[in-house]
Amino acid sequence: MYRKDFPIFDAPLGNGQELIYLDSAATAQKPNAVIDAMREFYSATYSTVNRSTYYLESLATENYELARAKLADFINADATEIVFTSGATESLNLIADSFLNANLLLETSSWEAENLDLARFKLDAESKIIVTEAEHHADLVPWQQLCKKTGAKLYALPVDSDGVIKTDTVSLKLLHDAKIVALTHVSNVTGAITDVETIVKYARQHAKNAFIVLDACQSVPHIKLNVKKLDIDFAAFSLHKLYGPTGLGVLYAKHEVMKDMPPTKTGGSVIEYVGIDSATFRLAPQRFEAGTPNIEAIIGAIAAVDYINSVGFEYIMSHENDLLEHLLELKNIAQARILGTAAKQNRIGVVSFTLDDIHPHEIGQFLDSKGIAIRVGHHCAQPIHRHFGIPVSARASLGIYNNHDDIDKLLDAVKQVSAFFAQRTARGSGRT
Numbered sequence: 001m002y003r004k005d006f007p008i009f010d011a012p013l014g015n016g017q018e019l020i021y022l023d024s025a026a027t028a029q030k031p032n033a034v035i036d037a038m039r040e041f042y043s044a045t046y047s048t049v050n051r052s053t054y055y056l057e058s059l060a061t062e063n064y065e066l067a068r069a070k071l072a073d074f075i076n077a078d079a080t081e082i083v084f085t086s087g088a089t090e091s092l093n094l095i096a097d098s099f100l101n102a103n104l105l106l107e108t109s110s111w112e113a114e115n116l117d118l119a120r121f122k123l124d125a126e127s128k129i130i131v132t133e134a135e136h137h138a139d140l141v142p143w144q145q146l147c148k149k150t151g152a153k154l155y156a157l158p159v160d161s162d163g164v165i166k167t168d169t170v171s172l173k174l175l176h177d178a179k180i181v182a183l184t185h186v187s188n189v190t191g192a193i194t195d196v197e198t199i200v201k202y203a204r205q206h207a208k209n210a211f212i213v214l215d216a217c218q219s220v221p222h223i224k225l226n227v228k229k230l231d232i233d234f235a236a237f238s239l240h241k242l243y244g245p246t247g248l249g250v251l252y253a254k255h256e257v258m259k260d261m262p263p264t265k266t267g268g269s270v271i272e273y274v275g276i277d278s279a280t281f282r283l284a285p286q287r288f289e290a291g292t293p294n295i296e297a298i299i300g301a302i303a304a305v306d307y308i309n310s311v312g313f314e315y316i317m318s319h320e321n322d323l324l325e326h327l328l329e330l331k332n333i334a335q336a337r338i339l340g341t342a343a344k345q346n347r348i349g350v351v352s353f354t355l356d357d358i359h360p361h362e363i364g365q366f367l368d369s370k371g372i373a374i375r376v377g378h379h380c381a382q383p384i385h386r387h388f389g390i391p392v393s394a395r396a397s398l399g400i401y402n403n404h405d406d407i408d409k410l411l412d413a414v415k416q417v418s419a420f421f422a423q424r425t426a427r428g429s430g431r432t
């Protein structure tokens, strides 16, 4: 129903194939509304923001703040709680870097030490940072680095045999007295939805000073995120997975926390006063947005949020659930193994699979010859692949533009790969 809004499906692929796009978990295609808004900005109203008083600049600045308000509303936050970044990876690094800066500046006579309550971010050898085995590297490596630099200890909540983050009492005990709990809302490998409510409730009781960080990259395009209801301190996501432009991310930080965070990147836009040997900084969120921002992406983000709101999560969820059931028929193909559960409950339309010992790159290449785009590799999530005892997999993921015909073509092509390689193996072993 919404496929017609995405011009990429009208453009023939360079190799003459029709595009079957099943890689929305990596990045989503863009609707006309987003492309047109960005083209219009570049061709008719382009200007910088926050730096002057002329008409176009004022218009762009107004839109910049409108985007902030719309994104805040989209996740039930306040506009003052939204920081624009270059993507989720930068959002997550920003949190870790801000903690590090707080620790470095704690005992100094700096503006930060005098104006912000840095002590609440203190980390030392007694501090625990909790991640999970299901994290994307973007929500794992920054915490490893922070531990290395502050002496804090890193622990991972385990996942069960389906790859779902465990919430049994023994596993949750890890959270006791944690300082940071960083977890993904939805796994980018299994599509499993994390029981965030249970984890947060437990953390609020047993780790009273914990800051809770949610990697919402894979959830925001598919399920309604409500940061207040989930009672989290931070959330990170990228607009390019949300039918919006690349190069723009959101960091949600609860105002009560963000107000004390020291800046990470510095330069123009973040300062109040600059002398030769020191500077003072603006209030949050402006304190975190150094330099000229990605203005055209911000304009595109307004259109993306309006577009998703016009489609509505009710439609998104029912449409994608319907397709998911079809996609999970992958499990019936000879040699196929789905990573995690093959049931459709508590998950979104992200399905990773293997075909015995056929390398995922071979699967990807065969599918590409049919115009089918999927992700192959470790999907930036090596620990969960290791949990499943494999290094890499193939992944098909859904967006609002997919239809049953796409899934039929995928299933048919995967069956062909499976049959082709079964014959090759049989020939190799002398069997017919």
Ligand SMILES: Cc1ncc(COP(=O)(O)O)c(C=O)c1O
Binding pocket: 025, 026, 087, 088, 089, 090, 136, 138, 139, 184, 186, 187, 188, 215, 217, 218, 238, 380
């Ligand atoms: C769960 C998850 N977290 C973080 C990221 C990083 O997002 P980006 O590359 O847009 O910064 C991704 C992207 O694949 C993801 O799927």
